Amino acid sequence: MEKVISSINLREDRLPPGQRWISAPIVYDIVDDIPDWDMDKYRFKVFGLIENPLELTYEEILRLPSIELIADFHCVTRWSVKEILWEGIQTRYILDKVKPKEEARFVMVHCLEGYTTNIPIEYLLEEDTILAYKMNNYTIPKRHGYPLRLVVPKLYAWKSAKYVWGMEFMEKDVPGFWEQRGYNMRGDPWKEERYW
Numbered sequence: 079m080e081k082v083i084s085s086i087n088l089r090e091d092r093l094p095p096g097q098r099w100i101s102a103p104i105v106y107d108i109v110d111d112i113p114d115w116d117m118d119k120y121r122f123k124v125f126g127l128i129e130n131p132l133e134l135t136y137e138e139i140l141r142l143p144s145i146e147l148i149a150d151f152h153c154v155t156r157w158s159v160k161e162i163l164w165e166g167i168q169t170r171y172i173l174d175k176v177k178p179k180e181e182a183r184f185v186m187v188h189c190l191e192g193y194t195t196n197i198p199i200e201y202l203l204e205e206d207t208i209l210a211y212k213m214n215n216y217t218i219p220k221r222h223g224y225p226l227r228l229v230v231p232k233l234y235a236w237k238s239a240k241y242v243w244g245m246e247f248m249e250k251d252v253p254g255f256w257e258q259r260g261y262n263m264r265g266d267p268w269k270e271e272r273y274w
């Protein structure tokens with residue numbers, strides 16, 4: 079399996095401005111109780127402005143070509159965690175399969191508990207953006223996003239959506255959950271794109 083070290087870990091200014099290192103990620107959720115999912119019914123769906131809509135069971139996801147990724151993790155609330163190990167499928171592999179239409183410029187990520195976040199399509203073509211199902215060598219624990227988590231190391235952690243069930247390709251940039259509440263539409267930590 080290919081092992082990728084995110085290029086952000088190799089930057090001289092590895093710790094983005096206004097951040098401090100802590101030892102482990104703090105769990106953040108928009109709801110108090112995360113429901114249990116019926117994994118027999120779980121489907122990962124890719125839809126919207128693409129040529130080939132895709133629908134996969136969890137078992138099918140586990141059979142796709144995967145990589146190991148080591149990447150730092152930066153939360154907009156000013157903590158960062160070094161070198162989390164993830165395993166999963168590169169989103170560029172998924173994009174290759176679904177073939178986004180020319181008009182598709184942004185993706186809305188949909189999560190099982192109702193969370194959403196919007197991401198420019200370029201970030202899904204980066205080699206270190208993955209749909210992860212393992213964290214630190216184990217199946218991702220529920221609090222960190224089981225069954226499937228998007229990991230986008232080049233953006234603040236609110237874009238690394240947990241409990242993902244869908245990716246919707248769009249022409250216009252539509253704000254997701256936190257973006258509707260004042261978070262930045264892009265969220266580059268080195269540019270401190272925290273809020274509006």
Ligand SMILES: Nc1nc2c(c(=O)[nH]1)N[C@H]1C(S)=C(S)[C@@H](COP(=O)(O)O)O[C@H]1N2
Nearest residue numbers: 103104105106107108189193222236239240
């Ligand atoms: N589905 C979902 N994904 C989410 C969130 C959420 O509330 N729901 N919170 C985001 C925020 S603000 C952060 S900082 C990280 C925290 O990751 P962790 O809970 O695994 O530590 O998850 C992000 N992904």
Ligand SMILES: [Mo]
Nearest residue numbers: 153154235236
């Ligand atoms: Mo966050």
